Amino acid sequence: MKLTSLLASAAMVLGLATGAVAQDKTKVGFVYVGPVGDGGWTYEHNQGRLAVEAEFGDKVETVYVENVAEGPDSERVMTQMALNGADLIFTTSFGYMDPTINVAKKFPNVKFEHATGYKTAPNVSVYSARFYEGRAVQGTIAGMMTKSNVIGYIGSYPIPEVIRGINSAYIHAKKVNPDVQFKIVWAFTWFDPAKEADAAKVLIEQGADVILQHTDSTAPQAAAKNAGNVITFGQASDMGEYAPMPRVSSIIDNWAPYYIERTRAVMDGTWETSNRWDGIGKGMVKIGEISSAVPEDVKAKALEVKEAIASGAYHPFTGPLNKQDGSAWLAEGDVADDGTLAGMNFFVEGIDGEIPQ
């Protein structure tokens, strides 16, 4: 048993070595959870990959596999990339966390970058974006523009990242419109146009005239367009084809600078494990153009919030804030620490509804 495992790992290392000798290009692999044409999450990661190619030209070779299920399938895809000589592999979905750690153990010379997770290793970094900063801008626009005072929110899964987004959007909508009310539908998917469209329709029927989404397809945009006076925001990607109405702005994940930086670090041999969480200030989160459907005063206010966050003058989670059950969370002027934000599992005061358990 020991011997076979030894032989297998020797063979893997050998395979790796020959792979590395065969080419002096730096090989970068990308594992995608959706199709590159999803128009959202995976699309933007693929834009990052293309940016890496554009930056380094023929000094780099990129490969990708799309629609990779989380679990054993992703583990095999990563192993396959490592065997074929990848030097750096970006695994771009939360569910790839344990598979990434498993594969990284077998290939100590390959660097791994896992998006949105929390487990690191000497050759595994994690990175994510502070999307909640963008949600603050969205919430501001939504709160000022809603006429029915009902804002619909399509949640994907009740994980900290999504809950953070809901809280941030709510806090800032409430700030500009005390009567605002949130209705949340959990779709339990990241990408399912049919389900997302249904969720949007349900919310619109319940009186929502603003739809925020934490899912990746443009189906809610299409549903809002059909309904008429409903506004939406692009998610993960600009979704500009729905501007100026219903899409009035968007949160864009901009992975390109990070991917270029990390690829360069591997080329220079300066790559080290890290835990990166950047926002608007560093350019990892971008706010898509605020369309002509938004009144000037609303636009000005939204840009003011954006600038304050970008410069670091304002943190979207600044006290006084209470938890949903009324217990105190942040005192006047205090800001949330990253630990609490990373594991956020509660709504702030004022939001109706429960986090599914």
Added chain:
Amino acid sequence: MIRLEKRPQPSQRWSMATPLVAVLATMLFGGLLFGVLGTNPLLAIETIFWEPLFGEFSFYYRPQLLVKGAPLVLIAIGLSLGFRAGIWNIGAEGQYIIGALTGAAVGLAFYPVEAWYIFPLMVIAGALGGWAWAMIPAFLKVRFGTNEILVSLMLVYVAEQFLASMSLGLLKNPEGFGFPGSRNLQQYESAHNADLIANSGMHWGVVAALIAVIFAYVLLNRHMLGFQIRLTGEAPRAARFAGVRPARLILLCLGISGALAGLAGLFEVSGPAGQVSIDFNVGYGFTAIIVAFLGRLHPVGILLAGGLMALTYIGGEIAQGQLGLPAAAIQVFQGMLLFFLLALDLLTNYRVAWRKPEVA
């Protein structure tokens, strides 16, 4: 003029040959598709069919064929028994999920106790979970005459909601910082369905799949129940005269297929997947239906079909990674395989005849 003439007897030769011809036709037309997409067709076909078996890294891919093929075979064997008798369990995916949940729940309940009996208990719980989930459509059919196709299929979606609920609530890893998903059973030795020989891919699920193949073969060829299953499928009226009790057969067929699907789920969650998570199920229960038909509902055929299906999955991933083929092209390729198989099946029952147009 081409005419189709019904054969007096289904052709034995064509029945054996169509899977091979279908694979060849898929290679031909798939190759054309890849060519249109700008990839060297020969290289693409070689990557999909040759690379996993005999390529440079086959030492890694061969075990992976077992990992990918085992749940397909295990589930398809169970389904084929019912399909032969005209009992349509379409909800194996749901039974797979429930089996994984009950099995994993038993294991997690013992955490962190290390003992030899934990894994066997999980196996029993997994089989029982799948069995119980399949008993719902079985009971409703026997008692109220409901359609088992609809009920079993709809229960897949119920099972998926259970899965999400369990990953977010009851089975959530208490040390997971609030993220969904259970503890990783790979890190819990007593509950881990590890490779029996390291890096061989040979886990208990593979063993169970092989046993199921033998068991099904003996059952269908040597046992009274197997005879009753075949008779019910081929001549339901005659079966009734021969004393087959349909209700008993429904309960048995759905029960066995449910239990096997539950086992497949348990072996997957405790082995390759490692944890209960929202996206745990990846469609094995549905793909197994294809495998069952691709294998002609015959145990040995299913074994081969499961292997072929696993090959196209793994080869398809390699083709994506190395040749930059889109995932959709690989799916079309897999679809072609089934399409050609079903289309060519026509030749088993009909023969093509060239006729001069008759003069009126």
